[in-house]
Amino acid sequence: MLCMDMTGRELFAQDEQGSYYIFYHPTDVRYMRETPAAMKRDQEIWSSLCNWAWQDVRKNFLADNNLLSLQADNSAVGIYLARTIYKPEPRYSLKLPGKKKCTGNTAQAKPFVNMLLYGNTYEMIQKAPQPQGKAITLTLPREKASLDFFQADGTTYVRERRPGLKDNYYKSVPLEEHAEAWSVLQDWYDTLKNVK
Structure with missing residues (x-):
């Protein structure tokens, strides 16, 4: 669902x-x-x-x-995240600018996506903030979409990008401190980067 x-x-x-x-x-x-x-x-x-x-x-x-x-986010961001762990054979990659692209499987995604999906809400916002620092991009080829997670003024934001459509922006609101989206994305990327 x-x-x-x-x-x-x-x-x-x-x-x-x-x-x-x-x-x-x-x-x-x-x-x-x-x-x-x-x-x-x-x-x-x-x-x-x-x-x-x-x-x-x-x-x-x-x-x-x-x-x-228990609650789960059901914004466009939440739906994409759910599909990475609940749809069969999802394909995804994580990328930081200037660093290698990392790909992973459902088992590797699940602990991180659970925190992002069940530990955050993503509120659509009208005005895009200016990113501070680098973004971590979650690319979902099967969905023809990518989610850029970035920080501005200590808050994590998400830019939803799809070909031919206007970008949408969301503010991530953590429900639990350990599930803060930016930290989760960094841990997820580091875990995939260290997989042999």
Whole structure:
């Protein structure tokens, strides 16, 4: 599921047996009332219901069933990352300017992609920051895409590049300190570089 757009669905938990739990929610709801006053009155009810479902239902479900809270990014960046570990025979390479290009397999990618996918969110931004230093490029030939990870003002950003399309930029927000995207990419590159 993480290899495609999950609009209306969200991974939110895992149990001890390794099963995953998905929270489904409506993406387009319309309701009709006889008068504008009735619409306004019932809008409050609908908002309360949505807030209850979004905040309380998942939290209580986790506690009642002794589940581990888990989330994964589902932006374009997250989808590309998921495909490197969940699609058969993915091809990818990592490259630093002026250094050798390193290729790897799914097993080598998995620990690093898990941190990038489950330990970060990638928020699309409109204005591209100026990179400070070198970028690490993850190239996915089968997807005809590349992701340039770079830093600006201590924050990691990602530039999504596809032939013939405008570049998209994302801000990486780590959910856990050990999963900070720039550090993970450096460790991943160093690991592949040292493989004989």
